[in-house]
Amino acid sequence: MNFFRAALLATALALPMASTASLAATPADVLVVAQNIDDIVAIDPAQAYEFSSGEYVTQVYDRLVQYDAEDPTKLVGGVASEWVADDAAKTITFTLRDGVKFHSGNPLRPEDVIYTFNRVIALNKAPAFILTQLGWTPENIEQMVTADGANKVVVKYEGDFSSAFVLNVLAARPGSVIDAETVKANEVDGDFGNAWLNANSAGTGPFKLRTYRAGEMLALEANPDYFKGAPTLRQVIIRHVAEAATQQLMLKSGDIDMAKNLTPDQVGGLGEDVKVETYPQAAVHFLSFNQKIETLTSPAVWEAARYLIDYKGMTDSFLKGQMETHQAFWPKGFPGSLDENPYSFDPEKAKKILADAGVTTPIKVTLDVINSTPFTDMAQSLQASFGQAGINFEILPGTGSQVITKYRARTHEAMLLYWGPDFMDPHSNAKAFAYNEDNADDKYQSTTTWRNAWAVPEELNKETKAALAEADPAKRDAIYVDLQKKVQANSPIVVMFQAQKQVAMSPSVEGYVNGANSDFVYYRLVKKAQ
Incomplete structure (x- = not known):
């Protein structure tokens, strides 16, 4: 130049x-x-x-x-x-x-x-x-x-x-x-x-x-x-x-050729002089609860959380065109995915689940979130909807590196984050969401299970290893679907959305x-x- x-x-x-x-x-x-x-x-x-x-x-x-x-x-x-x-x-x-x-x-x-x-x-x-x-x-x-x-x-x-x-x-x-x-x-x-x-x-x-x-x-x-x-x-x-x-x-204004983080409203307001391309993504977005925090260890809290997320409200508004509801850890569109979304926003049902289990509310929880769109908007939506059942989030915004570093250190309480496969094989996400054989603090693992200090049941650990070893493609996919159903129903990690990149x-x-x-x-x- x-x-x-x-x-x-x-x-x-x-x-x-x-x-x-x-x-x-x-x-x-x-x-x-x-x-x-x-x-x-x-x-x-x-x-x-x-x-x-x-x-x-x-x-x-x-x-x-x-x-x-x-x-x-x-x-x-x-x-x-x-x-x-x-x-x-x-x-x-x-x-x-x-x-x-x-x-x-x-x-x-x-x-x-x-x-x-x-x-x-x-x-x-x-x-x-x-x-x-x-x-x-x-x-x-x-x-x-x-x-x-x-x-x-x-x-x-x-x-x-x-x-x-x-x-x-x-x-x-x-x-x-x-x-x-x-x-x-x-x-x-x-x-x-x-x-x-x-x-x-x-x-x-x-x-x-x-x-x-x-x-x-x-x-x-x-x-x-x-x-x-x-x-x-x-x-x-x-x-x-x-x-x-x-x-x-x-x-x-012509200062740049490409913008990668626009909101749906901003995309809609660009006009005919700008083109927008949409790319389906493998990343799933989730809410998770650190099992080192005693008030977050009850399975009733995990189940209630699944009914306290306003999935439709978010995807119809500030997430429109950028995310779709997806409640399983392996993304839609890939072999072995579970595409059923059994949960919807139902605060009354969530309150009953907590009451039936004897969970004392209110519960105060800090929620770490990346300080940029759409994460801050998602956090505010969760703060409003969870508050209806007495789970009160204090939002802690930080840079991406700050939030991720804290997550890796297991020092958070609740975390709003995303996960993409490390390689295009369902084992990549199964190991991240359904496997943790050693939950010790000094046994670091790059998985959502370890980072949330969740000691995964031995049944899931064994099934994850069985899926990896299965040579028959159809049987292998079926095992991964079963794993997703079990994690979807009973886990401190709540998958909410699959990303679309605009x-x-x-x-x-x-x-x-x-x-x-x-x-x-x-x-x-x-x-x-x-």
């Missing part, structure tokens, strides 16, 4: 509230996005475990196999051109593509893949559990991922599951292959380059990180040597804009792809029509 155009863009970014007449359009080869990205805790792919960081990782890194922009529903080769699975021996042999280079210019080698997986297991950050499901430990990982010649990697796994499940695991975020030589050169005090990768990138992806300022912006620069072809755009700039109203003004953009923007979850967001094919 020449000096004049760089200065023009900088001026536009600095003046989001200026009038339309004083602003030029964003440059033709730069996409400027307004988005709430304050949920980001980390951008190192071995640590990144938030929705916004998932979007970032997909732009910058590739995996051995992955769901890609051309068809986000189909698993294809990433940096691996082909693979051969041996279910009996529990191995998969991957052949690496020729000519793939990291952003540094270093060539991709089997050693990079081996280092990537060793590093995830050694660091043991939030998403590491995705890979440890394969029986990988710090003690055996060097034997589980090995090189076979100059361009093959052999992956071994342990457990009662098929290679299809393993491929979905390897396509998840912590499978993102990193440049071993570059990361090792930036290691400090044995951190495996973690601090450096939280401010820099070392991938093979279509974009590389140019600038990251937490709570402010992510700037990505195109990789001209990407093995699937260079992106049309030269840069993607994602600006942190928490206020939906500000995003709307910026889009209408993205507003300039009519000039073409080729944007937004799949079912945050890992399936792609800017590689985007272009701006002239």
Whole structure:
């Protein structure tokens, strides 16, 4: 970008509230996005475990196999051109593509893949559990991922599951292959380059990180040597804009090309000069109760809660077009989903459930919530409806990272949050909502069950493991449906909605792809029509 155009863009970014007449359009080869990205805790792919960081990782890194922009529903080769699975021996042999280079210019080698997986297991950050499901430990990982010649990697796994499940695991975020030589050169005090990768990138992806300022912006620069072809755009700039109203003004004035967090009312008021695309999402939104809080441990409280949510009132108003009622942990539209919604808003029934169980009201409960739309609106609706049965919420708003960090520490009382699958297999959500074999404080698990200190009944733990081991697809789906019914009826985690993503953009923007979850967001094919 020449000096004049760089200065023009900088001026536009600095003046989001200026009038339309004083602003030029964003440059033709730069996409400027307004988005709430304050949920980001980390951008190192071995640590990144938030929705916004998932979007970032997909732009910058590739995996051995992955769901890609051309068809986000189909698993294809990433940096691996082909693979051969041996279910009996529990191995998969991957052949690496020729000519793939990291952003540094270093060539991709089997050693990079081996280092990537060793590093995830050694660091043991939030998403590491995705890979440890394969029986990988710090003690055996060097034997589980090995090189076979100059361009093959052999992956071994342990457990009662098929290679299809393993491929979905390897396509998840912590499978993102990193440049071993570059990361090792930036290691400090044995951190495996973690601090450096939280401010820099070392991938093979279509974009590389140019600038990251937490709570402010992510700037990505195109990789001209990407093995699937260079992106049309030269840069993607994602600006942190928490206020939906500000995003709307910026889009209408031409300061940005895309707004990702508008309310239904704002979407409806954009006019014909802006186009809006709707993308079904895999994320489910839930209310949960920490079982360390004595007043929240009664199953009667859990059951009553299901009748104290004004599902229709919310989806008909401020959630219209952005969420639909869905009361099971695996999202609608995927094999094995439970699509029955047996609960509706009924305060009188809720009060009777509490009274019959001898639950003393009023109950005072703090409710943690991300301080942005639509979460604050949802929290206020819950505060009003639960109050009718004597459950009084004190709303505690915070940034996404603050709320999520508190949730991981199990220091909340009630939590309003969302969950998306870590990989596109129903076990991802079943393990999160229906499994917890060790509820000890020092046995951290990236699941809603552990984070809410819910010691899951052994029946559910066994059934979750049985579903994972089932080879017959129809039987496997049936087990997951049964699990969802049991969790739906008796759990301190109340699933309420499934998300739909509405993205507003300039009519000039073409080729944007937004799949079912945050890992399936792609800017590689985007272009701006002239």
